[in-house]
Amino acid sequence: MDESDFEGTLVLEKLAEIGKVEAFFEAIDSDDFDKAKALMKRADIDAKTIGQVIRKMTEADGSH
Secondary structure (H helix, E strand, O other), rough: OOHHHOOHHHHHHHHHHOOOOOOHHHHHHOOOOHHHHHHHOOOOOOOHOOOOOOOHHHHHOOOO
């Protein structure tokens, strides 16, 4: 899972608004689900979308 999975998405737009895109990708790279979720909540991303992102992270775990 990398930036291309989110390119042009509301997730990146919202994270960019709070200046946390890089921190989000660091959390993904380190499989830090809690940090990724916290950053998305801080960016005011809805629970359904957060769930979808976490699910994608889980599915991609170990394949990067």
